[in-house]
Amino acid sequence: MPISADFPFQEYLPFWDALPRELQTELRAAAQLRHAHTDQVIHTGGRCDGFFIIVSGRLRCRTAAESGRSITLFRLFAHDVCLFSASCILKSISFTVTIEAECDTDYLRIPPAVYRRVSAASAQAAQFTNEILASRFSDVMWLMDQLLNRRMDARIAGFLIEEARLCGSDTLHITHEKIAQHLGSAREVVTRVLNYLAHEGMITLFRGGIAIADSARLSELAEDAVP
Amino acid sequence: MPISADFPFQEYLPFWDALPRELQTELRAAAQLRHAHTDQVIHTGGRCDGFFIIVSGRLRCRTAAESGRSITLFRLFAHDVCLFSASCILKSISFTVTIEAECDTDYLRIPPAVYRRVSAASAQAAQFTNEILASRFSDVMWLMDQLLNRRMDARIAGFLIEEARLCGSDTLHITHEKIAQHLGSAREVVTRVLNYLAHEGMITLFRGGIAIADSARLSELAEDAVP
Numbered sequence: 001m002p003i004s005a006d007f008p009f010q011e012y013l014p015f016w017d018a019l020p021r022e023l024q025t026e027l028r029a030a031a032q033l034r035h036a037h038t039d040q041v042i043h044t045g046g047r048c049d050g051f052f053i054i055v056s057g058r059l060r061c062r063t064a065a066e067s068g069r070s071i072t073l074f075r076l077f078a079h080d081v082c083l084f085s086a087s088c089i090l091k092s093i094s095f096t097v098t099i100e101a102e103c104d105t106d107y108l109r110i111p112p113a114v115y116r117r118v119s120a121a122s123a124q125a126a127q128f129t130n131e132i133l134a135s136r137f138s139d140v141m142w143l144m145d146q147l148l149n150r151r152m153d154a155r156i157a158g159f160l161i162e163e164a165r166l167c168g169s170d171t172l173h174i175t176h177e178k179i180a181q182h183l184g185s186a187r188e189v190v191t192r193v194l195n196y197l198a199h200e201g202m203i204t205l206f207r208g209g210i211a212i213a214d215s216a217r218l219s220e221l222a223e224d225a226v227p
Numbered sequence: 228m229p230i231s232a233d234f235p236f237q238e239y240l241p242f243w244d245a246l247p248r249e250l251q252t253e254l255r256a257a258a259q260l261r262h263a264h265t266d267q268v269i270h271t272g273g274r275c276d277g278f279f280i281i282v283s284g285r286l287r288c289r290t291a292a293e294s295g296r297s298i299t300l301f302r303l304f305a306h307d308v309c310l311f312s313a314s315c316i317l318k319s320i321s322f323t324v325t326i327e328a329e330c331d332t333d334y335l336r337i338p339p340a341v342y343r344r345v346s347a348a349s350a351q352a353a354q355f356t357n358e359i360l361a362s363r364f365s366d367v368m369w370l371m372d373q374l375l376n377r378r379m380d381a382r383i384a385g386f387l388i389e390e391a392r393l394c395g396s397d398t399l400h401i402t403h404e405k406i407a408q409h410l411g412s413a414r415e416v417v418t419r420v421l422n423y424l425a426h427e428g429m430i431t432l433f434r435g436g437i438a439i440a441d442s443a444r445l446s447e448l449a450e451d452a453v454p
Contacts, residue, residue: 063368063371063372063375065372065375065376068372068375068376068452068453069375069376069453070375071371071375073371090357090358090361091358091361092358092359092361092362092365093361093364093365094365094369095364095365095368095369095372119350119354119357120350120354121350122350123346123347123348123349123350123352123353125350126350126353126354126356126357127346127347127353129353129357130317130346130353130356130357130360131317131318131319132319133357133360133361133364134317134318134319134320134360135319136364137320137322137360137363137364137367138319138320138321138322140364140367140368140371141290141322141367142321142322143371144290144298144300144367144370144371144374145290145292145295145322147371147374147375148290148292148295148296148297148298148374148411149292149295149296184375225295226295226296
C-alpha cells in the first residue's frame with residue numbers, strides 16, 4: 001500500500017535532505033509499505049524486487065544455494081536497508097540471496113528504477129549505498145572468519161547466545177535442522193554438538209527446543225578458536 | 228614516483244571525463260607510481276594506505292588473521308582497483324586485509340583524502356566505487372559457496388587449474404604450505420589430498436612443486452560438491 005504523506009524518510013535515508021525536491025516527490029510517490037509474516041520469503045534468486053527499508057521486525061539474508069548448503073549471511077533490523085533485493089541496481093553483483101522475515105515485519109519497497117535515478121543524481125545517495133555495501137561486506141567477512149577459525153561447537157554456542165539475545169529469552173523454540181541452515185552445516189553435526197553441550201550441562205534439550213542452562217560457559221566456548 | 232603527465236587515467240577510471248577539471252588536476256598531481264616485487268606485502272592491518280590502481284602485475288588480497296587461518300579472497304589484475312587498502316574511505320568497513328604482490332607489480336596510489344573528495348563531488352565516482360565493492364562482494368560470495376559446498380579435494384583441484392592458467396604452465400612451483408594459505412586450510416590436509424590426486428594419476432609431485440598430468444579429470448573433480 002502507499003505510504004502516508006508524512007512518512008519520515010529523513011530518519012531512514014541520511015541523504016534525504018540533500019535530494020532535489022522533485023526526486024523526494026518521486027521517491028515518496030513510488031515507495032510502498034509492505035508486510036511480511038514470520039518465515040515468509042520476500043526475495044529469492046535473481047529477481048530485482050527493489051530496495052527494502054525495514055520499518056519494524058527482522059529480516060534474515062542467506063545464500064541462495066539451489067543445491068547444497070545455505071548459510072545466514074546477516075540479519076537486518078528496523079532502519080536497516082536491504083540492497084541485495086535490488087541487485088540489478090549494481091551490474092557487478094553476480095550472486096543471489098534469499099531474504100525472509102524472521103518475525104512479523106513491515107518494510108518499504110523502493111522500485112529499482114527510482115533508486116537508480118536517485119543514485120545517479122546524488123553523490124550523497126551513491127555514497128550511502130557504498131556504506132551499506134561496506135557494512136554488509138564487513139558482516140560477511142566476520143562470517144568468513146568464523147568459518148575458517150572457529151570450531152563448530154563454538155559457532156553453535158555463539159548462535160544460541162545471539163538467538164537468546166534476539167528473543168529476549170533463554171528458552172529457544174528452534175529445531176536442529178534450522179540451526180544447521182543458519183550455520184551452513186548438516187543437521188547430524190548440529191545434533192551431535194548439542195548433545196555434547198547438554199552432556200556438559202551448558203544447555204538442556206527438550207522437544208522442539210533448547211534452553212540455555214549456563215550462559216557464562218556457553219559464552220566462553222563461543223570464543224574458542226580452531227585448534 | 229610521480230606519474231607522467233600523459234598517464235591515461237580515463238582508461239582506468241570510467242568517471243574521469245565527467246570529473247571537473249580541477250579534480251582531474253588534483254588527482255593527477257597526487258597519484259604516485261609504485262613498484263612491488265614478488266611476495267612483497269604492500270598493505271596490511273588497519274592502515275589507510277590509499278586507493279590502488281594496478282597498472283601491470285598481480286595482487287593477492289587475503290584475510291588478515293592475526294591468529295588463525297587466512298584465505299585468499301580475490302586477486303587483482305591490470306586495470307583493477309583496490310579499495311580495501313583505503314578502508315578509511317568507508318567508515319562501515321570493520322575488517323582488515325593483507326595485500327601482497329604475486330609477481331612484479333606496478334600500481335598507482337591515490338591518497339585517501341583525494342579519493343574522498345572525488346567521491347563526494349561526483350555521483351559517477353561514487354557509483355564506480357559501488358560497482359567495485361559489488362564486484363569484490365561477488366568474489367567473496369563465490370568463495371563462501373566454495374567453503375560451504377565443495378569438498379577440499381575439489382577446491383584444491385580448482386586451485387591448481389586456476390594457478391596453471393595464471394602461470395601459463397602445467398608445472399607449478401608452489402609449496403603445500405602456500406596452497407593451504409590460499410585455501411584457508413591446514414598444510415597436512417593439503418598434503419593428504421595432493422597425495423591422493425597423485426595416486427589417482429591426476430598430478431605428479433616433485434620437490435618444490437606439482438605438475439598437472441590429467442587436467443580434464445582435475446577439472447571434472449573441481450566441480451564436485453559436498454556429498
